[in-house]
Amino acid sequence: MRYSGFRVIAEALIGHRGWKPIWRDPTPQAEYDYIIIGGGGHGLATAYYLAKEFRQARIAVLEKGYLGGGNVGRNTTIIRSNYLLDGNEPFYEFSLKLWEGLEQDFNYNAMVSQRGIINLIHTDAQRDAFTRRGNAMVLNGADAEMLSRDQVRAMYPFLNFDNARFPIKGAIMQRRGGTVRHDAVAWGYARGADSRGVDLIQNCEVMGMRIENGRIRGVETSRGFIGAKKVGVAVAGSSSRVMGMAGMRLPIESHVLQAFVSEGLKPLIDGVMTFGAGHFYVSQSDKGGLVFGGDIDGYNSYAQRGNLPVIEDVAExxxxxxxxxxxxxxxxxxxxxxxxxxxxxxIIDRTGIEGLYFNGGWCYGGFKATPASGWCFAHLLATDTPHATATAYRFDRFLKGLMIDEKGQGATPNLH
Amino acid sequence: MLINHPILGPRDAQEFVYLGDANLLHRPDGLAEGAIAAFHDYAYQRGNPAGEHRELWYHEQGDRSWLVVTRNTVTHEILKVELARDVARREGRSR
Structure with missing residues (x-):
């Protein structure tokens, strides 16, 4: 069923009795050409682009819980492409361009809102660094502009411009950045994939992988064995656990990141604002709540809940x-x-096991990457070659010294 | 979280700095065969278990001791706290 204004009017005339569930609830088949483990944003986007752009069939997405119940349902919904390095910026700009056409592409209202994002500047050195980053963005086809202190003040007069430690001296702005209704992204991709014949199998936990002679044969699940020619893993947060079933150790630690919503307020912040020096960022949802966050808690965790000291730190x-x-x-x-x-x-790469592919390591910037991540992972799965914008996201970059170290801090799993 | 320091007693985890997996105690020999692969594993690869995890915490705002804390990463429960010095000696790091 295609959604349109006409459809809404037609349904209104017949008492909205024509709306159907937007995806099926199929029982798993014995074998597929492609199995995607993980029914979150990235996994669903991968299945969608595999079916739509790469014309593949016999695809299943296996989800332990319900679709979109992981990080795509619990992030702070920001999209942007304000990166510096060559390995990153073309990829994130590709993603932002996909966001811009996404709703027309999958015929679903994801409330993509390009309300603009600013990163505040407090020192001359920071202005130099952001100018450099802005130039890198522009060179890669993105948009960036430097704002003066007065321009920032005109947008957000209530900020503390004369803070003794971090006086606001200006900002870098990407007007095409913004926010997206995060759940609708999962739902839109799920609907688009389902309508193209992808089996979305929920309540189906992967318990093991069947690997014979260095080749993947399928996965053991809570609903029985399911065979597959190729298996793609997109389970960020649990990557080490799932890839551990294939005997792999990853260059990844799992950490908890907290997010916050205030009570609903009248319109106050019409864009997205980041205060990197103070580890705080904020936007306002369409319901009026201020949506904000800061740092990760800083210790390994699978708990999906954080502790009070970070709440205090973010509030400060x-x-x-x-x-x-x-x-x-x-x-x-x-x-x-x-x-x-x-x-x-x-990381979006093959593994040492033939037919097993990995997508993960998104740190806390995975949401904005969802469309490009899905597209590039589908490209890798379908063609066995990396997409042009994702060639740097390899496992062996650590061994070869080709890290994409946006912050320039070396081997620490607490960056961004 | 409260970390029960073996010398100082219960201390707020805020006084500590977290480093990560306690396998970092076992720095490979840079002159051995296969040192490059060993250092790659040492610096970048992690077990990252869901459950019991031995990890290094540094008491920066206290007595500046390094601790090996055994903690459950699913519940945040702290099961054991030892001085990293004792653990390292026991595991043959210091002769």
Missing amino acids: GGMALMPMLGRARLLRTWGGIMDMSMDGSP
Whole structure:
């Protein structure tokens, strides 16, 4: 069923009795050409582009819980392509271009809102670094502009411009950045994949992998063995656990990242704002809640909940930036598990096992990458060659010294 | 989280700096055969278990001791705390 304005009117006339569930609930077949493990944003996008762009068939997505119940349902919904390095920026710009056409492409309202993102500047050195980054963005076909202090003040007069430690001196802005309704991304991809014949199998936990003579034969699941010619793993957060079933160790630690929503307020922040020096970023949802967050808790965790010290730290960052935040009450906080890779950049690559492919290590920037991640992973699965924008996301970059170290900090799994 | 320091008693985890997997105690021999592969594994690869995890914490705002904390990464429960010095000696790091 195609959605359109006409369809809404037609349904209104017949009492909305024509709407159907937007995906099937199929029982797994004995074998598929492609199995995608993980029914989150990246896995569903992979299945969607495999079927739509790469014309593949006999595809299944296996999900332990329900579709979109992991990190795609618990992030802070920001999209942007403001990276510096050659290995990253073309990929994220590809992703942003896909976001721009996504709703027309999969015929679903994902509320893509290019409301602009600013990164605040507090020192001359930071202005130099951001100018360099802005130039790198422009060279890669993205948009970037430098804002003066007065321009920032015109946008957000309530910020603490004269903070003694971090006075605001300006900002770098990407107007094409913004926010997206995160759940709708999973639902839109799921609907698009399902309508092209992909089997979306929920409540189906992968318990093991059947590997014979260095080749994957299929996966053992809570619903029995399912054979497959190729298996793609897109389970960021649990990557080490799933790839451990294939005997692999990854350059990844799992960490918990918390996010926060305030009570609903009148329109206050019309874009996305990051205060990198104070480890705080904020936007406002369409329901009015301020959506904000900061650092990871900083220790290995699979708990999907964090601890109070980081809540205090994020609140302090918010108070330093916009003191009026102290009058708003916190409605909810929650945590999600991040694949923190050793250089802060992701991996989309083959493995040493023939037919087994990996997509993960997204740190806490996986949401904005969803379309390009799905497209590039589908490209790798279908053609066995990496997509042009994802050639750097290899496992062996650590052995070869080709890290994509956006922050320049070396082997620490706590970057971004 | 409270870390029960073997010398100082229960201390707030905020006083500590986290480093990661306690296998970092076992730095490979740079002159041995296959040292490059060994250092790659040492620096970049992680077991990253869901469950019991031995990890290094540094008491920066306290007595500056290194600790090996055994903690459950699913529940955050701390099961055992030892001085890293004792663990390293026991595992043959220091002669």
